[in-house]
Amino acid sequence: MKRTYLILALSFLCMKMHSQQVTLTPEQIKAITSEWKGERSADGRPHVSDKLLTRLKAIRLEEAWGVLRNKGYLNQFEGDWMVLHPDSAMTGRVVTAQYWPMRPDVDKLIKDKGKAEGRIGAPNSWPIDVLQKGDIYIADSYGKVVDGTLIGDNLGNAIYARSARGVIFYGAVRDIEGLGEIKGFNAWIKGYDPSFIQQMMLGGINVPIRIGRATVLPGDAVLAKKGGVVFIPAHLLEEVVLNSEFIALRDAFGHQRLREGKYTPGQIDTQWTDEIKKDFLKWLDANPAKLPMSRQELDQFMKDRTW
Incomplete structure (x- = not known):
């Protein structure tokens, strides 16, 4: 009997793994952002207005942080960044990506799922393919710098072409001089290295992630300045x-x-x-x-x- 239960449990786990998607479904995103009652993107993310994002640029980090703190959101700020263009502020809507240290069996599962979903290229390019105008690519790559560079100037150009924004990575980039030449592109990163990405795998797109001290959900609004980054739940923007x-x-x-x-x-x-x-x-x-x-x-x- 115990052996039967074990087989059933393992079968259920395999079914869950087999049904796993690279990204959350629109229904799942709606469920984790249920406080938002307004317009949504086709992928289910809250779609805050461009007008509010423009006005947000003029807000001081302390003022935004103070309002969130008074509402009980104490874990929405992360500081200590290397900023590509420190004197330029950036606001936008969050697209998240989670990266993990490489584990071959899970990496194969993710790549197989991505292929079945029609995704092309290396997995670190997949989050770029979902970007829309006004989106900011936010990635948790667990602070890895050497061999942890998520993008160089080629992918940087692709990001800006799709979003007209930049990136916020709890990790690193390469080709920083080339990235600096992309007019309008900006980046908040934890480091730079000339190496390329190795022994890392994509864990998911538009899933909840941790960026240092902050918890970030897809569709959050971002206020990024030289002093740090505030992640604002869409319903509080x-x-x-x-x-x-x-x-x-x-x-x-x-x-x-x-x-x-x-x-x-x-x-x-x-x-x-x-x-x-x-x-x-x-x-x-x-x-x-x-x-x-x-x-x-x-x-x-x-x-x-x-x-």
Whole structure:
């Protein structure tokens, strides 16, 4: 009887392995991102708006991180990167890839599944094939640098052609000079090495991954700057942007009034009085060009906020 149970268990495991796909299905992606109620890509990922991604570029890392922390998302930031173009920010929608140290039997399984799904070329090119405009290729390659370079300038050109963005790798790249010549392309990486990828295998595409301190899901929004990267759950992006923009407006108003000597630091750094709130509203009316959102959005936001 025990032997029968063991055979049944092994058979079930083999069936599960045989049915494994290289990427999660749209239904599986919807299930792990169920908080998102908006538009989705054909592959099931949340499709946040280009407008919000553009506005996100102006947000400071600390402001985005602070909003997420207040919502209970404490593990969405990773720092200490080598950045190809440090003075350029990058925002976009996440496409994930998981890499593992090579194990031949599992590597064969993945390659066979990829072939059955019509994928071509080496597995480290497969995540590139699913990219769409506005996507950022995010890979966990477990920090491997020597023999762990996921792309060179050829694949870098392919990535930019498909996404008009760049990459964030918890790992390495090669041909860094060539990558630096791709106009508009940027990269956040943990290292550079002239070697090529060896003894690594693809574990999955658009699966949940870990990037250092952060947990990342397909369809997350990314804010990448020279200080680090914040991964924003899609359903929180609008809240992150509006809160951060409002904080920036408060700070601009407060800094101006402090320079003018109208208020003391103690008045600005604590709960504002009704007098300061009225002054802030007048300041907004006098400085409409400073508003990154519509005045209607701002008025609704302030109505729902306790300041």
